[in-house]
Amino acid sequence: MNVKGLVFLGVLSIFSLSSCGSSKNIPQKVVTKIIRDTVVMNSKTEKPEMARAAKLENYKINSDNYPAIGQDERIRFLVLHYTALDNPTSMRVLTQQEVSSHYLINDIDDDQIHLLVDETKRAWHAGVSKWKNLDNLNFTSIGIEIVNKGYTTSNGVQTHYPYPEYQFKKVGELTKDIIKRYKISPVNVIAHSDIAPGRKHDPGPLFPWKRLYDEYGVGAWYEEADKQAFIQIAPFIFDSEFVIKETQTELKKYGYEIQVTGVWDEQSKKVLQAFQYHFTPLKTDGILNLESWAVIKALNKKYNP
């Protein structure tokens, strides 16, 4: 069957708001939403597929050479968040205000995961952000918001809230599917806090990154043996300019936005705290210590040799 050039006009919804018996002078409001996709033959697989393409009045869009070899996915990062709001408020804020995410995972033990923004479109979830010298990650990422209370502070002590098992399973299955389809590198599965240290804390130290790695193969994790080997050769003091510079360089190499200053300054503290939320969640004070030093070295040994 030759389906080249066949154009689908998918009318998603056409509905009208009636005037509810009020004055005839109020014009009827008609809302329409149309998706225009073109079915093209993929010359390599010889299967028809949907593509967004121009549909012109006077010219034919020729797809005989579709698809070109030189292309890849625009999506390179997967960013996880918590909403710090309950279910209904999360849905309202993420659909009716100027923030959004591709997916929303509620904290109900059901079989639902909400799609709010088409994966091919940009959702507004990352804000001012940077990873591996790339900024504004909204352009190149998929964002998943997870309903979780975030944290509360009492007498200067922060309390975070755990992620229930049924919710973790939703995150696991969804993220596994996404990284496979877009071939997202392990080090590009990141927390909002990783790409906006200090400004953002989500999904927080109780998000089970290690379990996501162990059970679903999603994201990055260090080898315990490497960590132990680095601990054996670790420096005794962590406030020397040499060790600070080395650590800043390692964090930068891994992907964090940090200046190599040789001083454990405010930016270093914020970045290390984001790192600790992700990889050493039992100690998240932003102070450079033996474990953080060994883990960042172990991560770079594995992923950025």
Ligand SMILES: [Zn+2]
């Ligand atoms: Zn966030």
